[in-house]
Amino acid sequence: xxxxxxxxxxxxxxxxxxxxxxxxxxxxxxxxxxxxxxxxxxxxxxxxxxxxxxxxxxxxxxxxxxxxxxxxxxxxxxxxxxxxxxxxxxxxxxxxxxxxxxxxxxxxxxxxxxxxxxx
Amino acid sequence: xxxxxxxxxxxxxxxxxxxxxxxxxxxxxxxxxxxxxxxxxxxxxxxxxxxxxxxxxxxxxxxxxxxxxxxxxxxxxxxxxxxxxxxxxxxxxxxxxxxxxxxxxxxxxxxxxxxxxxxxxxxxxxxxxxxxxxxxxxxxxxxxxxxxxxxxxxxxxxxxxxxxxxxxxxxxxxxxxxxxxxxxxxxxxxxxxxxxxxxxxxxxxxxxxxxxxxxxxxxxxxxxxxxxxxxxxxxxxxxxxxxxxxxxxxxxxxxxxxxxxxxxxxxxxxxxxxxxxxxxxxxxxxxxxxxxxxxxxxxxxxxxxxxxxxxxxxxxxxxxxxxxxxxxxxxxxxxxxxxxxxxxxxxxxxxxxxxxxxxxxxxxxxxxxxxxxxxxxxxxxxxxxxxxxxxxxxxxxxxxxxxxxxxxxxxxxxxxx
Numbered sequence: 161x162x163x164x165x166x167x168x169x170x171x172x173x174x175x176x177x178x179x180x181x182x183x184x185x186x187x188x189x190x191x192x193x194x195x196x197x198x199x200x201x202x203x204x205x206x207x208x209x210x211x212x213x214x215x216x217x218x219x220x221x222x223x224x225x226x227x228x229x230x231x232x233x234x235x236x237x238x239x240x241x242x243x244x245x246x247x248x249x250x251x252x253x254x255x256x257x258x259x260x261x262x263x264x265x266x267x268x269x270x271x272x273x274x275x276x277x278x279x
Numbered sequence: 280x281x282x283x284x285x286x287x288x289x290x291x292x293x294x295x296x297x298x299x300x301x302x303x304x305x306x307x308x309x310x311x312x313x314x315x316x317x318x319x320x321x322x323x324x325x326x327x328x329x330x331x332x333x334x335x336x337x338x339x340x341x342x343x344x345x346x347x348x349x350x351x352x353x354x355x356x357x358x359x360x361x362x363x364x365x366x367x368x369x370x371x372x373x374x375x376x377x378x379x380x381x382x383x384x385x386x387x388x389x390x391x392x393x394x395x396x397x398x399x400x401x402x403x404x405x406x407x408x409x410x411x412x413x414x415x416x417x418x419x420x421x422x423x424x425x426x427x428x429x430x431x432x433x434x435x436x437x438x439x440x441x442x443x444x445x446x447x448x449x450x451x452x453x454x455x456x457x458x459x460x461x462x463x464x465x466x467x468x469x470x471x472x473x474x475x476x477x478x479x480x481x482x483x484x485x486x487x488x489x490x491x492x493x494x495x496x497x498x499x500x501x502x503x504x505x506x507x508x509x510x511x512x513x514x515x516x517x518x519x520x521x522x523x524x525x526x527x528x529x530x531x532x533x534x535x536x537x538x539x540x541x542x543x544x545x546x547x548x549x550x551x552x553x554x555x556x557x558x559x560x561x562x563x564x565x566x567x568x569x570x571x572x573x574x575x576x577x578x579x580x581x582x583x584x585x586x587x588x589x590x591x592x593x594x595x596x597x598x599x600x601x602x603x604x605x606x607x608x609x610x611x612x613x614x615x616x617x618x619x620x621x622x623x624x625x626x627x628x629x630x631x632x633x634x635x636x637x638x639x640x641x642x643x644x645x646x647x648x649x650x651x652x653x654x655x656x657x658x659x660x661x662x663x664x665x666x667x668x669x670x671x672x673x674x675x676x677x678x679x680x681x682x683x684x685x686x687x688x689x690x691x692x693x694x695x696x
Binding site: 209212213215224226227228229247248249250253269270271 | 400401444
């Protein structure tokens, strides 16, 4: 069984940090990620781009509704995730629209940050 | 200053070629922001050079060539500054030097359709779509967009930065959607253009009822769409609709700036050439698609008014039928309201009032002056002056536009005299 670990922080937390705090936090993330990797349990995981880069897809009566931004309804929380590698947002949205959850919930499509290897 | 073109003339040439140049550069660079920067660099160079050399014979070719060279310069500087991106910038530079899109500067391929669909991508909200389309396709400056949208320059600038960042970070492609995807994507493009038109045609707030340059900009975008998609019925319908509404602009305001309703307009002031063009486009839209879409039907409605030599000669039955058809493809209480007005003209105010009664509970109309103004007018025509005055009072309170408020207040005064 696999688990997804979702990290929620208040907006602006990262930006509010000093350079030093950021470096130390990054160090902790690298260490934590290393520990998962060394334990052989890491399957996928990455920081996401900020929420203002999100697009939301719904399918109702077979018709696709695409909207700008996150699905900001407090009752719905993230329930699972796929990471796919395609060239463009349009392809990603096509895949998102085929996820069964899109018919009753919403699928938020967000680009993933490519983290450079530790120097 | 020599005898060369003034800054205004250079700005006008650039504005008309801007979208075409950005579209080509974006195609090669893969990023609309970089393309915009390159074309903006070319503009700065034109402002320095053209006053002495004059406008080149082929301004589009000149702009694309200079923008391409500026983009290569920028990439070289970037490569020197950022080694990690060396490979990326090297590849982009190579594309700029060898891409077949640049084979001939005499005949610049038109890539604007991709750019338009990207600017109106559903991953962007409507406000971002509008601002981006006016900036990248229309070539308007930030301050011009702010004026058109009655927004602040800061707000527009931020909206543009955020939209362009999303296009880049989320990798929104420059492509024309095909198949099942096309109708809804095209509808978004047409909605953006019509929204710009309406901002100019009936400003939703503020002192000016008409802002011709904004509506004119929408007409220009509409012409680009029809040129690029000659077989799309709705594109032709939208342009026809805008041309016929725009053709009435001289008659729509009085010398003192007050609103003149269609009924009172001096039809001699209508632009007959634009109406002729609008009617031809409407006929084309109706030929291209059966049953017609909402823009084609709205254009047909505008054509019925345009073809009537006087208000009393209007074919109200035809209008009522067209509103019924419009309601079937695009249901809305505003359409029903217009149908009620047409029915009242054809069959007398009582028939129209009965239809308006059924719209009383519509939440969409509750906060608008439209229903009350229409009701007031039909009551007035029925000789029910007291009830008409009450309805005019409510309508005056709800109107958001100074000219419309002044008109309704005038009617109220006449009714209570």
